[in-house]
Amino acid sequence: MSQSSLGDIWASPDAIFARKELLNIDHIPEEDRIIGRDDEIEDLASQIHPAVRGGSPRNTLIYGKTGTGKSLVAKHVTQSAQKFAKQQGTKMGRVYIDCTQSATETRVVINTAHTLNNPDKTGISIPVTGLATDVYYHRLWQILDELYDVAIIILDEIDKLKDNEILMQLSRAGESGKVDSCKVGIIAISNKISFKKSLDERILSSLQDREFIFPPYDANQLRAIMRNRADAFHDGVLTDDAIPLSAAFAAREHGDARKALDILRNAGELAKHEDSEQVQEHHVRDAREKADIDRFSQLLEGQPTQAKAAVYALSLLAEHERDNEFSTREIYDVYKTVSDELDMDTLSHRRMHDRLSEQVFLDILGESERVGRGRGQGVTNYYFLMEDSHTVQKVIHQDSRFEDLDNTDFRV
Ligand SMILES: Nc1ncnc2c1ncn2[C@@H]1O[C@H](COP(=O)(O)OP(=O)(O)OP(=O)(O)O)[C@@H](O)[C@H]1O
Ligand SMILES: [Mg+2]
Structure with missing residues (x-):
């Protein structure tokens, strides 16, 4: 492709999307765009409430089917807690680990230590590989005690972990005397209720301070979630059917907000690809088939x-x-x-x-x-x-x- 035709592409405005990033799965929407999770947000906030003033956050398990807002709520609440803690003069560390990416005990320890570390202050280095797992643990405990009053560690997709040792270590760091002054709290998230059966009694007793189950959304909530992000599209691009139809598809098995947003984003992409000015019903139908195939391929891979x-x-x-x-x-x-x-x-x-x-x-x-x-x-x-x-x-x-x-x- 010649430079000038590339130039045309850069210069041409996107006729469909105004702020496509609002539809990215990792995007954390502002509080007023989060729908139907007030109780869950409050419940989780009360679990970690003591932490904003340097007290012990309670360990928490969150369950719920895919696309029910678990990751979103955990990220949102802990982010907000961290901001408030800072105003209070509490040094709060916050780590988000996706266990599909870090599936082994060592990887989780390394990533946690790496995220929390400030080598200029601690003089501790966390090499990406090469040390024994206990050495990494030892450094993690040191970092926690030196830099933080309290730390909250979110372990998302926890059923993907190859073994549960890390859960044992982190959830009992305080009581087992691994850390002296820093308080550590875990938020463990899974979409498999049956996962609990695989946990050791000792882990359960330290994690089961409280567990929450996030229910699926109904079609009304899915519509509201999408309407709150309709400004991802330019005015007039979404036909009246686009959001209700995406919501209906996403509510079919269980109300899955991830699927709803995926369908809507893919429908926009299909419309753009066809140089259509609007996202129409057939775009949503095709997008849904693609979303089903993508999801199923991922599962079966x-x-x-x-x-x-x-x-x-x-x-x-x-x-x-x-x-x-x-x-x-x-x-x-x-x-x-x-x-x-x-x-x-x-x-x-x-x-x-x-x-x-x-x-x-x-x-x-x-x-x-x-x-x-x-x-x-x-x-x-x-x-x-x-x-x-x-x-x-x-x-x-x-x-x-x-x-x-x-x-x-x-x-x-
Ligand atoms: N209540 C909500 N309001 C607004 N957006 C939401 C809400 N719940 C979920 N979403 C959006 O839907 C998508 C999926 O949500 P999230 O990733 O939190 O689901 P999950 O429960 O963690 O699913 P999984 O088990 O598959 O990881 C995200 O883009 C998120 O921003
Ligand atoms: Mg999630």
Whole structure:
């Protein structure tokens, strides 16, 4: 591309977006743009309230489905606490760790220490690699005591941590005498309620000071959340349908604000791409399909081939039957034909069932239990897709091992 045509691109104003950054997932909106979370904000604020004057913040667990504002509320409240603490003369440290990025104990300690450190004052260095984990811990405790009265550490997506040692260390830093004067509080966030089962009793007792569950939004709240960011678009660009339709799509499984904003942003991008002057209904519909595929690809990425084969089998069933829930036995029969077709090992019934349960944990599949009729009948697990079968197959076909599979080849 020549310099002058590039110049044209730089010079041309964006006809659709006025402040696109308002729709970025990481953007933290101002307080008056946050909708329907007053109680959650107050609850969390009361947990960390003592900290603004240098007292101990209470450890907190936050649960809730994806897109229910957990990360947003945690960031917003702690930011505000930090500002207030500063006015009070309290030295408050604040760290936000995304455990999908820092999944090991050592990485979390390094990132925490690195964020809190001020090497000019402490003379402590935190090399990115190379030290033993206890050395990093030791430096972290030193930094905390030297620089802060209190520190709040947000561990987001905590179920992604490979082990829970870090939680144990941080949540009990004070009582175990690791830090002398600094008070440490943890805010742990997860969208998996079942995650709690994997926690050690000792961690639970120190974390369970209080736990909050964030409910999904209803369609009205989703509309309000989007309307509050409509100034991301130029005046008149959003047609009347755009926001209600995005809200309706995002409320379908559970009210997910991330999905709502994603759909709206993608719809804007599609409109821009087509040189359309407005975001219209068909842009929103197309954006929704793209959002579903993106989300599902992310979830499925890195899953073992066997798991994909089992999910594919379920998608074949879902496509052909009116019923949308299937027992392991029904799925297993189809799974065998899929694994044959792919020339791969066939797992035992039991192992495939384990694979299906893992997919439920990852929100790739849903699960329900039915109690059998008659005596001696146990509980049977039924599985269903969280996306439509068309989307699921499209995503699985992106994996080269599955690309030649043709759904019409299977007689289900
Ligand atoms: N109550 C709200 N008001 C305004 N915007 C919101 C609200 N809740 C969520 N959002 C926006 O929706 C998006 C998703 O929210 P957030 O990241 O906090 O969800 P989450 O609960 O952490 O989801 P996940 O479990 O997937 O991480 C963000 O862009 C956030 O700014
Ligand atoms: Mg989050």
